[in-house]
Amino acid sequence: MVELVILLIAAGDGFSGWASLNDTVMGGRSSGACSVGSDGLLMQAEVVAEGGGFVSCRSPRWNPPLDLSTAGAIQLVLQGDGRRYKFAVATSDLAGKLADLVPGGLRWVRDFDTQPTGTTTVRIPFADLLPTLRANPVSIPLRFDPSRVVQMQILHSRFAEDGSENIGFQPGPLRLLVQKLEAVP
Numbered sequence: 001m002v003e004l005v006i007l008l009i010a011a012g013d014g015f016s017g018w019a020s021l022n023d024t025v026m027g028g029r030s031s032g033a034c035s036v037g038s039d040g041l042l043m044q045a046e047v048v049a050e051g052g053g054f055v056s057c058r059s060p061r062w063n064p065p066l067d068l069s070t071a072g073a074i075q076l077v078l079q080g081d082g083r084r085y086k087f088a089v090a091t092s093d094l095a096g097k098l099a100d101l102v103p104g105g106l107r108w109v110r111d112f113d114t115q116p117t118g119t120t121t122v123r124i125p126f127a128d129l130l131p132t133l134r135a136n137p138v139s140i141p142l143r144f145d146p147s148r149v150v151q152m153q154i155l156h157s158r159f160a161e162d163g164s165e166n167i168g169f170q171p172g173p174l175r176l177l178v179q180k181l182e183a184v185p
Contacts, residue, residue, distance in 0.1 A: 005070050009152070010059075011180040015041035017060035021153070028052025032174070040078075040179040043154065049171045053158035057178075058088075061151050065092050068146040071183035073125040076154075079177040080114020083156055084168020087112060087124055088132075090151040091144070107132050107153070108144050111161045113168060114176070123184065135159040146183075154178060 008014075015036045022045070023030045032045030032055035045055040074087065088107040108129035112122045126146050131138040135157065156174055160166040 006185070007068060007071055007183040009066070009181045009183060010041070011182075012038050012040055015059075015178070015181075018057050019060075020045075020056065021058050022055045023048075023052025026052050028054070030055050032056070040177055041154075043156075043174065043176045043178075045156070045174040047156060047171045047174055049158060049169070053169065053171070054155055055174065056153050056155035056157075058153035059151050061090075062149065065147070066149040068126075068149055068183040071126075071146065071185060073123050073184050074152075075124075075180075075182050075184045076112070076120075076122045076178060077180040078114065078120055078122070079118065079179065080116070080120050081175055082114060082116030083170055083174065083176075084111055084113050084160075084166055085176065086110070086155045086157055086161060086166075087122075088153040088155060089129060089144075089149055090153075091148045092150045105133070106138065106142075109161045111166070111168075119179070130161050132161070132163070136163045137161075152181070 020032050020034045022032045028051040029048040034057035035042045043057045088109045110124045114120045129144050131142045
């Protein structure tokens with residue numbers, strides 16, 4: 001039997017290498033930046049719905065992949081702004097490699113809500129992650145492999161995890177501070 005343990009992925013200035021990726025890659029007009037400090041990963045942005053409608057911070061690609069198989073969930077500790085965000089994970093399993101042929105690739109995603117003030121702790125079980133390609137759900141049966149995690153991303157997007165409109169989407173100024181990211185039992 002495998003013992004489940006807490007694995008710290010990043011905290012404070014440990015988010016080094018995370019960078020912004022915004023809708024400008026597809027002709028959108030949102031602007032956002034990710035900065036790292038002793039408090040964690042700060043995403044600040046001006047979100048414009050027309051032409052895309054997303055801003056994000058994503059990790060560097062990990063090689064070798066992170067092995068999170070001794071955990072059962074991702075946990076984020078953050079200071080939000082009352083918006084609904086999306087957490088995304090890329091893996092290097094066969095499905096992930098095939099999907100890399102499509103720009104954006106296969107991502108395992110889950111929406112989460114933040115409080116308008118104060119600290120929010122969000123737990124995302126691996127079993128709740130949904131496979132998507134470019135914000136569209138994948139209908140073939142796939143299984144998330146936590147032993148081959150190559151990238152993570154936090155987004156505010158017009159689109160929810162199921163491809164529908166995100167009911168928590170808000171254009172305008174945005175501020176999200178991710179203080180800690182860990183894999184937990």
